[in-house]
Amino acid sequence: MVEAAGLVGSGQVEPDAPQYNATLVARSDENSSLGYFTIRLDGDPVPFEPGQYMTIGVMAGGRMVQRPYSVASSPRTAGNGYELYIRLVEGGQFTPLLWQLPLGHRMRMIGPKGKFTLQPDDPRTHLFISSGTGNAPFVSMIRTQIVDGLSRPVLFLNGVSYTEELGYRALVEGWQRDRTFPLTYLPTVSRAADPRNAGWTGRIGRVEAIVEPVCREFGLTPDNAIAYLCGNPDMILNAHATFQALGFAEEAIRKELYWPKGKEPKLAAAEGIDPAVNDDE
Numbered sequence: 001m002v003e004a005a006g007l008v009g010s011g012q013v014e015p016d017a018p019q020y021n022a023t024l025v026a027r028s029d030e031n032s033s034l035g036y037f038t039i040r041l042d043g044d045p046v047p048f049e050p051g052q053y054m055t056i057g058v059m060a061g062g063r064m065v066q067r068p069y070s071v072a073s074s075p076r077t078a079g080n081g082y083e084l085y086i087r088l089v090e091g092g093q094f095t096p097l098l099w100q101l102p103l104g105h106r107m108r109m110i111g112p113k114g115k116f117t118l119q120p121d122d123p124r125t126h127l128f129i130s131s132g133t134g135n136a137p138f139v140s141m142i143r144t145q146i147v148d149g150l151s152r153p154v155l156f157l158n159g160v161s162y163t164e165e166l167g168y169r170a171l172v173e174g175w176q177r178d179r180t181f182p183l184t185y186l187p188t189v190s191r192a193a194d195p196r197n198a199g200w201t202g203r204i205g206r207v208e209a210i211v212e213p214v215c216r217e218f219g220l221t222p223d224n225a226i227a228y229l230c231g232n233p234d235m236i237l238n239a240h241a242t243f244q245a246l247g248f249a250e251e252a253i254r255k256e257l258y259w260p261k262g263k264e265p266k267l268a269a270a271e272g273i274d275p276a277v278n279d280d281e
Helices: 002-011 075-080 095-099 132-148 169-178 207-217 235-245 264-271
Strands: 022-031 036-041 053-060 063-070 082-087 108-112 123-131 154-160 181-187 227-229 253-257
Touching: 022 053, 036 053, 036 154, 053 082, 053 095, 063 082, 063 108, 063 132, 082 095, 082 132, 095 132, 095 154, 123 207, 123 235, 132 169, 132 227, 154 207, 169 181, 181 207, 181 235, 207 235, 227 235
Parallel strands: 123 154, 123 227, 154 181, 227 253
Antiparallel strands: 022 036, 022 108, 036 082, 053 063, 053 108
16 A cells, blocks of 8 residues: 555645645544544535535546545534545555545545435434444434434444444443433444454344344334434345335335445336445445
């Protein structure tokens, strides 16, 4: 991987370009391949709804390389920037560039887009089901409700391969512990036998596999619950099928996929889902 100074100074990534309208102002790494990036627009912040996404990019090799990511911060704090939770994809076109940018580097950011937003005034228990970095829009939704003094009962499921990939874990556990928000956090790891998960005593298995047991455990039915699904396509489609089998109507199964590049139109047409977020490549 190219070092930061060489990458920016060599011309591979242009340090400034007419298309740039934002700046990378903060970064915090969860581990070597997961990080939180905050990008701030030059002018006034653009309003967005929790659950929507922004597209960020840099000029590299004479072209704009960009990808869309769900916003994890609240629109109430957009003046400080837009926080995005991003996975480094080895061999990818965009994230290896992003990972080497120094703070203060100029970028392009456009948006917001997306229809994956909360239904208004819905008192039902909300099942937030995510894989990997798909938990980002749910963090934005909860952060915003906390600021606004609102609350909806939430079961927050997040599935990863390794415990070190449980992004926002401390934040969400804090909300649950302090009763800052009426949520129950239910993380799960799919590779329980791996040494990297040594000491894990929580739920195991892919997140879609625990949907039905969780519904039984918490007494969730089509009458008292609504599901929001965000993550990779296989998880979404499997969880969607589970909810259908449990009798949930389509309006109670809201979806946003992290699309594999090049597969958006066909799958979107087949499933009737807005192709909103691409997990890099």
